[in-house]
Structure formats: C-alpha cells, structure tokens
Amino acid sequence: MGLTETQPGLSLGFSSHQSTSSSNSIQSVPLQLLDQKGDKIRVENGDDREEDEKFNLLGHSICLKRQRDGFGVNPNPSNYYSLQECASPFDYCDIVTSTTHKSLRGPRGGIIFYRKGTKLRKQGVHHTDEGSNNYDLEEKINFAVFPSLQGGPHNNYIAALAIALKQVATPEYKAYMNQVKRNAQALANALLRRKCRLVTGGTDNHLLLWDLTGLGITGKNFEKVCELADITLNKTAIFGDNGALSLRGVRIGTPAMTTRGCVETDFETIADFLLRAAQITASVQREHGKFQKDFMQGLQNNKDIVELRNRVEKFAYQFEMPGYD
Structure with a gap:
C-alpha cells in the first residue's frame, strides 16, 4: 500500500486498474489523502475491497509515530539519517532504500538496507506468530538485484559509493549538510x-x-x-x-x-x-x-x-x- 499517483506516489510504485508502475507480481493498493491541516495528513484506502496488507511504501517525508510490521521505505535524504539530523526510518522499517547521487553526492544509483536476525515487534518482545521468527529478506533481495535486475557488478559504482560513504563520516560533510x-x-x-x-x-x-x-x-x-x-x-x-x-x-x-x-x-x-x-x-x-x-x-x-x-x-x-x- 502506498500513496496514489497524484498525491504523489508514482515513484513508490503506483498501480491502478488501467496501468501500473510497480511490479506485476504484487498487487499495489493506492491510498488517498482526504484532507491536510497543518502538518497532519489523513489517508484512506480508496478501494472498496478488503485488502490483506503486506507492507506499506513510504516516502522519506512521512513521519512515523508507531511501528508496523514489514514497512518498505524509499528515502531521499539518507545522509541526514547517517548524521542523525532527522528521524531515522531504520527504527520503523524492515527495508530501506535510497538514491546515492543526490545529497549523498555519490554515483548515480541506489542502495538497499534490510533487517537480519530475529524479528522484533517491540524492543525486547519477540513475535509469537507461528512460523519462523527470523527475517528472510536477504536471499530474496539479493536475488532480486542479481540476476533478476543486474547483469553483473559495476565495480566503478561500488568504488565511487565507498568514497561517498567515507566522506559522510567526516566533519566537513556534516558541516556541508548543516549548510544545506x-x-x-x-x-x-x-x-x-x-x-x-x-x-x-x-x-x-x-x-x-x-x-x-x-x-x-x-x-x-x-x-x-x-x-x-x-x-x-x-x-x-x-x-x-x-x-x-x-x-x-x-x-x-x-x-x-x-x-x-x-x-x-x-x-x-x-x-x-x-x-x-x-x-x-x-x-x-x-x-x-x-x-x-x-x-x-x-x-x-x-x-x-x-x-x-x-x-x-x-x-x-x-x-x-x-x-x-
């Protein structure tokens, strides 16, 4: 589930009865913004059908007040998270993706983070549902990247991203982001x-x-x-x-x-x-x-x-x- 195309959720995988910009292997259900007052936004599923919600797709500007199971997020300012300059999605999301060529000032591309180990619904409280209590994201995400989407490693990109991430750890970069x-x-x-x-x-x-x-x-x-x-x-x-x-x-x-x-x-x-x-x-x-x-x-x-x-x-x-x- 994610915001509908015009409000605006296109980059997060908008899907309608006529067209789709998300994967054909999953059903994407758009959410509609009903009103906006100050910094509070109320959303509603515009479809009359009951939906079995698997995960939510959230843009970086969403402010999460409660933890849900199985979030996907597409954040833009990943550098802010690394510098602790704004609320981090890692506290709420199982999967976090980001571009690397914008405020990170790295090569054109993206980066994916995912949870490993034992699932936690709340700090110190384990899942009690039947089945495995461990995250199974690693193999699925790795397979989705290669061989499903990527033909091979781009060594130039990997090296450039390593340099960009190293720069993020410097005082000069923190000063730059504060100025931004x-x-x-x-x-x-x-x-x-x-x-x-x-x-x-x-x-x-x-x-x-x-x-x-x-x-x-x-x-x-x-x-x-x-x-x-x-x-x-x-x-x-x-x-x-x-x-x-x-x-x-x-x-x-x-x-x-x-x-x-x-x-x-x-x-x-x-x-x-x-x-x-x-x-x-x-x-x-x-x-x-x-x-x-x-x-x-x-x-x-x-x-x-x-x-x-x-x-x-x-x-x-x-x-x-x-x-x-």
Missing part, C-alpha cells in the same frame, strides 16, 4: 516573505515543495520557463491534483548550489529568480493559454526569459563548478 539545511530554510523563508505558498509551510531538510495554485500557473509550464532561464527544478504533484498532466507543484532542492558554495544570502537572490520566473510563466499563460502547444509558442524569443537567463548566468559564474577547478 540552513540554505533550504533561508530559501523557504524568502519565498514565504514573497507571499508564496509552501506545502507544510516550510522545510526541515533539503527540499521545498512550492504550491503554485495561488499564482494560477502549472508546474509543467513553470518548469519549462525555469529550464530556459538555466534554472533546474522539477514539477510534482501536490495534494488535490486531479492528474499527472496538470500538476500544480514544483520541487526545489539546495544541495547542488550549496556544493558550489552558496550560503543563506545567496538563496535570497535565488528566490528573486524563482519569483521572476513564476511571473513570466503567469504572463505567458495569460497571453497564450496554459496548454503546452500554445504556451510553448509564447516562449519563443521571449525577451523576459532572455533577461532572466542573463541574470542567472551572471550570478552562477561567481561559484566554482565541482570537477572543473
């Missing part, structure tokens, strides 16, 4: 002062989720304007979206520019760039419409985008690009 979080909070506060709406009202990690509803623009159109202005971010679903073709949110992260040397004051400037891109998007939508074909025509030879791109490039040239120094 401060920069994200600085960017969030800067956008909030500019009357922008953020999902959850801010951030506790390296990511921001910007709700563009109040600006009357779509995430896809805003993403395209930012791309033409040399700003990289991505559209994403937020609570209440009706479908993947009309998303009203964008996701913004601070690790890349922090790596290049940006601090809090620099993200004030970045907030100005983002707001200007949103204003350009709204202007083009008003004149040409929000549908992609019409909207893209309005972007051709757009002087406002050229002016914004020149400002962005002039700002970015101040900071070194890793690997080119």
Whole structure:
C-alpha cells in the first residue's frame, strides 16, 4: 500500500486498474489523502475491497509515530539519517532504500538496507506468530538485484559509493549538510516573505515543495520557463491534483548550489529568480493559454526569459563548478 499517483506516489510504485508502475507480481493498493491541516495528513484506502496488507511504501517525508510490521521505505535524504539530523526510518522499517547521487553526492544509483536476525515487534518482545521468527529478506533481495535486475557488478559504482560513504563520516560533510539545511530554510523563508505558498509551510531538510495554485500557473509550464532561464527544478504533484498532466507543484532542492558554495544570502537572490520566473510563466499563460502547444509558442524569443537567463548566468559564474577547478 502506498500513496496514489497524484498525491504523489508514482515513484513508490503506483498501480491502478488501467496501468501500473510497480511490479506485476504484487498487487499495489493506492491510498488517498482526504484532507491536510497543518502538518497532519489523513489517508484512506480508496478501494472498496478488503485488502490483506503486506507492507506499506513510504516516502522519506512521512513521519512515523508507531511501528508496523514489514514497512518498505524509499528515502531521499539518507545522509541526514547517517548524521542523525532527522528521524531515522531504520527504527520503523524492515527495508530501506535510497538514491546515492543526490545529497549523498555519490554515483548515480541506489542502495538497499534490510533487517537480519530475529524479528522484533517491540524492543525486547519477540513475535509469537507461528512460523519462523527470523527475517528472510536477504536471499530474496539479493536475488532480486542479481540476476533478476543486474547483469553483473559495476565495480566503478561500488568504488565511487565507498568514497561517498567515507566522506559522510567526516566533519566537513556534516558541516556541508548543516549548510544545506540552513540554505533550504533561508530559501523557504524568502519565498514565504514573497507571499508564496509552501506545502507544510516550510522545510526541515533539503527540499521545498512550492504550491503554485495561488499564482494560477502549472508546474509543467513553470518548469519549462525555469529550464530556459538555466534554472533546474522539477514539477510534482501536490495534494488535490486531479492528474499527472496538470500538476500544480514544483520541487526545489539546495544541495547542488550549496556544493558550489552558496550560503543563506545567496538563496535570497535565488528566490528573486524563482519569483521572476513564476511571473513570466503567469504572463505567458495569460497571453497564450496554459496548454503546452500554445504556451510553448509564447516562449519563443521571449525577451523576459532572455533577461532572466542573463541574470542567472551572471550570478552562477561567481561559484566554482565541482570537477572543473
């Protein structure tokens, strides 16, 4: 069980009666968000059938208040867990997966953790169900990786991941991640002062989720304007979206520019760039419409985008690009 596609659970294995992005060997049942008040989200199984729940798929931003048996989780900020900068999923989950090329700054790929040994429902209390009391995840996961999915070991990736994990243990990396979080909070506060709406009202990690509803623009159109202005971010679903073709949110992260040397004051400037891109998007939508074909025509030879791109490039040239120094 995991969140449905539009709320947004696509990367965790969304499945419907018409299509699936998860394994065909398991049945994925989507959960629906019913309402959102402050930082509390209520969910409900949208299917009328009784489901035999085997495990839950949870994104890293889920805050777990109680332990369940057999969780699967797909966390993004694995580095925060290693530095004890946020609540760890390892206290609640039997399987934890993470990318390694984002805030971990390692090679492009993923990493899997799983429980071994005797099952524990609560600390000091063993399972009493019939059958084995030991976890049987190791053989299944290893077989799923190789030979099921991977043709052979990627030694270059393994070596690069070892270096990245070694760097995580250094004081320099901890200082970097603290700066990443401060920069994200600085960017969030800067956008909030500019009357922008953020999902959850801010951030506790390296990511921001910007709700563009109040600006009357779509995430896809805003993403395209930012791309033409040399700003990289991505559209994403937020609570209440009706479908993947009309998303009203964008996701913004601070690790890349922090790596290049940006601090809090620099993200004030970045907030100005983002707001200007949103204003350009709204202007083009008003004149040409929000549908992609019409909207893209309005972007051709757009002087406002050229002016914004020149400002962005002039700002970015101040900071070194890793690997080119």
